[in-house]
Amino acid sequence: MADEKENEGLVNNVDDLKMSRGEKAEIVVDLEKLHNLYVYDEMENKIRFSDIYKHQKTIVVFTRHFLCFVCKDYMEDLGIIPLEYLQAADTRLVVIGPAPCKFIKPFKKETGFNYTLYTDPEREVYKALNLKEKMEHGDEKNNKHVKQSALMGMLRSTWKAMKVQEYEGNIKQQGGAFILGPGDVVHFAHIDGNSLDHTPINDLLEKAGVAPVSFPKDKRVQHV
Numbered sequence: 001m002a003d004e005k006e007n008e009g010l011v012n013n014v015d016d017l018k019m020s021r022g023e024k025a026e027i028v029v030d031l032e033k034l035h036n037l038y039v040y041d042e043m044e045n046k047i048r049f050s051d052i053y054k055h056q057k058t059i060v061v062f063t064r065h066f067l068c069f070v071c072k073d074y075m076e077d078l079g080i081i082p083l084e085y086l087q088a089a090d091t092r093l094v095v096i097g098p099a100p101c102k103f104i105k106p107f108k109k110e111t112g113f114n115y116t117l118y119t120d121p122e123r124e125v126y127k128a129l130n131l132k133e134k135m136e137h138g139d140e141k142n143n144k145h146v147k148q149s150a151l152m153g154m155l156r157s158t159w160k161a162m163k164v165q166e167y168e169g170n171i172k173q174q175g176g177a178f179i180l181g182p183g184d185v186v187h188f189a190h191i192d193g194n195s196l197d198h199t200p201i202n203d204l205l206e207k208a209g210v211a212p213v214s215f216p217k218d219k220r221v222q223h224v
Contacts, residue, residue: 027191030128031184037125039096039118042104047118049125053181056092059208062131062175063097064195066107071097071175074198079113081205081213089210092116098123098173123173131191132174179208 031050038046052058061078063071078095086093094116097107101119108117120126126133177199179187188207190199202212 027130027189029178029186029189031186033128034125037128039120039125040101041118042101044101050184052094052118053183055182057090057179057185057187057208058092058094058181059204059210060178060180061093061095061204062126062129062177063095064173064175065171066097066099066103067171068195070195070198072111074201075107075111075113077201077213077215079111079115080215081115081201081210085205085211085213089208091208091210094118096120096125098126098170123170126173129176129178129191131176132193133170133172134174177204179204 035048035050037049039049039052040046052060061074063075065071075095078093081093092115095113096118097103098121099107099119100121104117104119108114123133174192174194175198176189176191178189188204192198201215205212
């Protein structure tokens with residue numbers, strides 16, 4: 001009974017919580033703790049994390065480091081979502097990365113992502129949401145958004161890292177996806193088990209009540 005009281009109020013109005021694709025699991029989201037955590041925009045302004053979804057239902061995607069080729073491909077596809085689809089569902093889209101905020105502008109340019117992108121360089125929000133910090137690569141066949149082979153992707157990421165000579169986020173940090181708000185409401189939660197365990201974008205849109213998107217097929221990695 002004491003444990004029940006201690007955990008009471010940590011998750012409010014939970015519709016659908018998932019630990020990994022197809023598997024149900026309990027995810028405790030400490031909404032009160034999130035009220036006191038901040039992310040940063042490209043001008044180094046602090047934004048209270050809970051303000052992101054305070055007034056509107058919001059899809060919040062947490063990426064890995066900005067040199068991750070899988071995240072780059074996923075971001076490119078997120079950027080394809082038409083604004084009118086989100087507006088029709090009264091939903092906004094926000095992405096958060098674990099990199100220093102100085103990398104926001106170049107990453108948006110590289111991926112063509114024109115929605116809101118914040119960073120959490122100290123990964124305080126990542127930690128509060130219990131997102132995994134473990135280097136683990138998944139199977140490309142399980143990710144609908146990968147457009148390049150692992151070998152080619154890693155070569156490109158390594159080349160970029162050599163040019164900037166700086167890590168763009170903790171390489172062990174994994175991401176996740178949440179649908180939050182308005183207010184302290186959690187509609188959906190997914191914690192990535194590995195670097196390829198992203199929630200398919202149309203699954204995420206469906207959970208948020210947003211119309212599905214058709215993605216170009218010619219650039220996808222073909223698996224035999």
